[in-house]
Amino acid sequence: MTEKLYSIEALRRRAHRRLPKMVSDFLDGGALDERTLRANREAFESLRFKQRILRDLSEINVSTSALGEDLGIPMIVSPMGLLTILHPDSDLGIARAVARARSLMVHSPWSGCSLEETHDAAGGRVLAQIAFWRDRKVTEEHIARARNLGVSTLVVAGDVAFSSKRERDIVHGTGMPPKPPIRDVFDVALHPGWMAGWLTGRPMTWGSYRIDDRRIRMREMDGWMSRHNTKDATWEDVAAIRRSWDGRIAVKGVMCVEDAEEAVNAGADAIFISNHGGRQFDNQPGTVDVLPRIADAVGDRAEIIVDGGVRRGSDIVAALGRGANLAAGGRAFAYGLAAAGEAGADRAFAVLSDELRIALAYAGVRSVSELGPHVFADGAGPALPVGTPSEAPPQLFSHAR
Numbered sequence: 001m002t003e004k005l006y007s008i009e010a011l012r013r014r015a016h017r018r019l020p021k022m023v024s025d026f027l028d029g030g031a032l033d034e035r036t037l038r039a040n041r042e043a044f045e046s047l048r049f050k051q052r053i054l055r056d057l058s059e060i061n062v063s064t065s066a067l068g069e070d071l072g073i074p075m076i077v078s079p080m081g082l083l084t085i086l087h088p089d090s091d092l093g094i095a096r097a098v099a100r101a102r103s104l105m106v107h108s109p110w111s112g113c114s115l116e117e118t119h120d121a122a123g124g125r126v127l128a129q130i131a132f133w134r135d136r137k138v139t140e141e142h143i144a145r146a147r148n149l150g151v152s153t154l155v156v157a158g159d160v161a162f163s164s165k166r167e168r169d170i171v172h173g174t175g176m177p178p179k180p181p182i183r184d185v186f187d188v189a190l191h192p193g194w195m196a197g198w199l200t201g202r203p204m205t206w207g208s209y210r211i212d213d214r215r216i217r218m219r220e221m222d223g224w225m226s227r228h229n230t231k232d233a234t235w236e237d238v239a240a241i242r243r244s245w246d247g248r249i250a251v252k253g254v255m256c257v258e259d260a261e262e263a264v265n266a267g268a269d270a271i272f273i274s275n276h277g278g279r280q281f282d283n284q285p286g287t288v289d290v291l292p293r294i295a296d297a298v299g300d301r302a303e304i305i306v307d308g309g310v311r312r313g314s315d316i317v318a319a320l321g322r323g324a325n326l327a328a329g330g331r332a333f334a335y336g337l338a339a340a341g342e343a344g345a346d347r348a349f350a351v352l353s354d355e356l357r358i359a360l361a362y363a364g365v366r367s368v369s370e371l372g373p374h375v376f377a378d379g380a381g382p383a384l385p386v387g388t389p390s391e392a393p394p395q396l397f398s399h400a401r
């Protein structure tokens with residue numbers, strides 16, 4: 001398996017072979033014309049590094065510490081709901097890979113697995129995402145569960161008040177419950193490996209909340225949502241959590257300096273720069289493009305996490321070089337899971353870690369703590385025109401330790 005799964009893109013291709021089109025489109029897709037989705041990648045692709053040579057590279061250290069944790073890699077797993085549909089190993093497979101990589105994983109309130117079981121599988125290396133529901137007591141109960149587990153950081157879902165319009169999902173009738181057109185029913189039948197996992201694997205329930213003290217079935221999720229969804233959450237709700245929560249708070253969905261300031265003023269310890277992987281609001285800049293200004297404005301008062309389009313170890317170098325403390329990713333790990341279950345999630349970490357080492361070496365940097373604007377070809381890392389072809393031959397892992 002491993003020689004073929006040599007990159008996140010190779011994991012994505014393998015995932016596409018295993019998954020029916022309606023599921024791979026759910027995973028890949030973004031809002032409207034998917035301009036934000038593309039902007040995330042283009043922002044990374046437009047950055048150019050400065051190569052340094054003849055430095056002692058006998059020790060390269062990719063570990064770091066952030067959010068009060070020692071990490072084996074400066075890359076964590078972003079919250080993702082509904083991963084159970086990708087592979088029966090589900091979030092728990094990713095969680096076990098997280099424990100082995102000494103990373104962190106944000107549990108999503110929309111996950112099919114509960115916070116408790118994900119926390120156990122990850123050996124405690126879990127942050128809890130919380131959503132604001134109409135009845136704030138439901139949110140408070142979720143926070144109480146995080147507190148009982150000793151979770152160190154809450155990640156506030158800041159960008160979920162409105163459902164977005166994802167046209168790939170509309171075409172496939174991907175809702176709760178799904179209403180696929182007949183061609184998708186045939187396509188599912190052509191993916192027996194995935195179907196076997198679906199039929200015999202983990203039951204498709206919603207992990208976080210309960211009805212009559214039992215797990216919520218997926219087909220009941222829409223009803224639960226319409227009773228509990230709210231559009232009235234504000235920064236005051238974040239400040240209210242701050243008053244009762246002693247651990248760290250990160251706010252996810254920050255894309256501008258104004259909101260980063262709001263987050264810090266409301267008591268956030270970390271700013272999670274994210275446009276939801278292009279899944280919510282179209283025509284936005286790439287996250288790594290907005291990162292330097294946000295890091296300049298609040299980087300001395302809060303830690304900075306950035307996700308969106310991280311597919312290469314060199315993207316982690318770019319994110320940290322532009323001022324983030326941590327990079328994060330959703331699809332990179334979801335592709336691993338969908339391609340090969342838990343082993344695929346391990347593979348995603350291994351690929352990113354190997355590529356990170358190589359990129360650090362060529363940037364002449366021995367440790368991620370040394371990263372800064374000096375790693376970019378122009379010293380500050382502004383975008384260059386997109387599309388300059390890469391001359392580098394594919395020599396991945398040739399220097400990997």
Ligand SMILES: Cc1cc2nc3c(=O)[nH]c(=O)nc-3n(C[C@H](O)[C@H](O)[C@H](O)COP(=O)(O)O)c2cc1C
Nearest residue numbers: 078079080081108110276277307308309329330331
């Ligand atoms: C299948 C899937 C489910 C997601 N579910 C959530 C979620 O429950 N909460 C959330 O804040 N973001 C969610 N996201 C967005 C991710 O947390 C993250 O911001 C995004 O995936 C980053 O972009 P990337 O996939 O290019 O790494 C989801 C993304 C995907 C792909």
